[in-house]
Amino acid sequence: MTFAGQHLALAQAYDGITRVVADLDDDALQRPTRCRGWVVVDLLFHLLCDAQRAMVTLASPAxxxxDVDDVSYWRSFPPGRDGGDAARHAWWARRSAAAFDRPTAVVRIWADTAPAAVRAAGAADPDGHVATQGHVLRVPHFLATLTxxxxxxxxxxxxxxxxxxxxGALAVRVAVAAMDGLLSDDAVRPGSWDDAEYLLKATGREPLTDRDRRELGEAAGWFPLLG
Structure with a gap:
């Protein structure tokens, strides 16, 4: 995908989050998510931190x-590694989101920050490099990880x-490409899965059924990828 395509995919991904939360009231922002222990506003706060990290990273060329691309980057975060760190981050995000007077305050900050991150992405050098999470990536690959x-x-x-x-369809395309890249050599995505099911099962968010395991055979062991 071209740099312009990666930029558009990120814009679509962040706009998609905004469209989900923009009209939610305080009660709706406290509904559960697929992330253990997090309600909607907690997860939105986590995404807000990611958008802020994007702006800092893009303003700090490396x-x-x-040392990684948009696929191999994810292999440095295997499921179960540093479980204590993950739990601490989850608890920190919950407490940080709860520190706001109202959950909708996080929505307002997200609505200001996400477009700024997208603008910073569009202004970045497509041939440049950035450092984040202990790795160096080409700018287009960094955008793909955010998407x-x-x-x-x-x-x-x-x-x-x-x-x-x-x-959005383009954002999903980027995420699906990452999952495809992480597949083991003998794994083939079951044809019955649509893109959303693929992403959810590839990341361990939905369990594999008996039918899934039959179709995957020995390759079922590659799930989950990004737990």
């Missing part, structure tokens, strides 16, 4: 060469929001 995370978290957000819009 020397190359890259993948936002798209999967979009699916997390809407667990108990049946009328919420789905993530």
């Amino acid at each position: 020397d190359g060469p890259p 993948t995370e936002a798209t999967i978290h979009h699916l997390d957000l809407v667990l108990d929001l049946p009328d919420a819009p789905p993530p």
